Amino acid sequence: MKIEIKPYKVENINSVIDFNIRLKSGGTQLSFLESNIPNWLPKFDDMKIFQESFLALENDSIVRGAYMLKQQEFSFKGDVVSIASYHQPISEGIVNKKYNSIGTRLIMDGLNRQPLLFALGMGGYDEQITKVLEAMRWDIFSIPFYFKIVNVQHFLRNLTYFRNTKLKRLLLDLIYVTGLGLVSHKFVQFFFKGARNNNKNVSYVDVKQFSSWANDLWDRCKNKYDMIAVRDMSTLNILYPSNSNRFIRLLIKEDDNVIGWAVVLNTKMVNHKQFGNMRLGSIVDCLSLQEHAQTVVISITEYLENNGVDLIVSNQSNDCWCSALKKTGFIKGPSNFILATSKKLSRLMHTTKINIGNIHFNRGDGDGPINL
Secondary structure, three states, X not given: XXXXXXXXXXXXXXXXXXXXXXXXXXXXXXXXXXXXXXXXXXXXXXXXXXXXXXXXXXXXXXXXXXXXXXXXXXXXXXXEEEEEEEEEEEEHHHOOHHHOOHHHHHHHHHHHHOOOEEEEEEOOOOOHHHHHXXXXXXXXXXXXXXXXXXXXXXXXXXXXXXXXXXXXXXXHHHHHHHXXXXXXXHHHHHHOXXXXXXXXXXXXXXXXXXXXXXXXHHHHHOOOOOEXXXXXXXXXXXXXXXXXXXXXXXXXXXXXXXXXXXXXXXXXXXXXXXXXXXXXXEEEEEEEOHHHHHHHHHHHHHHHHHOOXXXXXXXXXXXXXXXXXXXXXXXXXXXXXEEEEOHHHHHHHHHOOOOHHHEEOEOOOOOOOOXX
């Protein structure tokens, strides 16, 4: 069995389609992109942030596995370095044990192309990809998850994740019918009633794109975080393009000074495996100086609450942003959003004395908010 891993070319599309058919017939719903040009962050000209796809080919024709690399610049205490995220790996080994080794070979190929590699998301510590990376001595971190209930009745009726047994469904329905959940929620709201924008000089507005103010804010922030993806104007407009109505870009000001921005989603879920049919507010990405983090979180929360969401969720790695969420009434929950760093990237983080509590990762990093 001769397996070589090569860039995904247009002539491989039919083989990828056949690969996906075999995966489906084997009982999995996983599939790989049936185009050699990624639908998110394709590579053009001299772009510094882009995606590339690679295929594990048997006899140069039959696809047995695939993965994507997202190349992106990161600031390490102000020094900019190009690193990459490894994501959407898929191997025929999940349906045919003959190809069990493909998964590890895909990771090794990614490391050969970019030793400064990380993976983000992955679905938790119990997922196979997480276990493989841990066995390869990558460093593994959990990115904290926070949520805030806005409409408690809708929350209780749609919390699919916790309605997986008859007993749990009965308990949640009892809380719903008796109004106990509503009373508890009112108490929490009262306890955090001070976490509001009482400063009349703070304002926020939905903008169509990022402008020069984003560069100014980036210049003020980049040295304040130990490790953070470059978030200048050009990068942000590639990640969250103005022709996409899905992303809501909030600009937050105090008086006439820009103090932060956020990218959020307001999504009507339909039979979602965790959120049922709730209207979900998601904090995808954000940036400010740490001292303004709570003001930014409060502004985001008010915007989403005023626009009808039932629940707001966020994954944030930075201690200041986690603290801001807690002070604004968010509750910390179990996280399945995992960060894994390769040995060479971990070594770079060690030599530059990166404080894990002062790195800045959220849903906007890695493969983005694909599940929200």
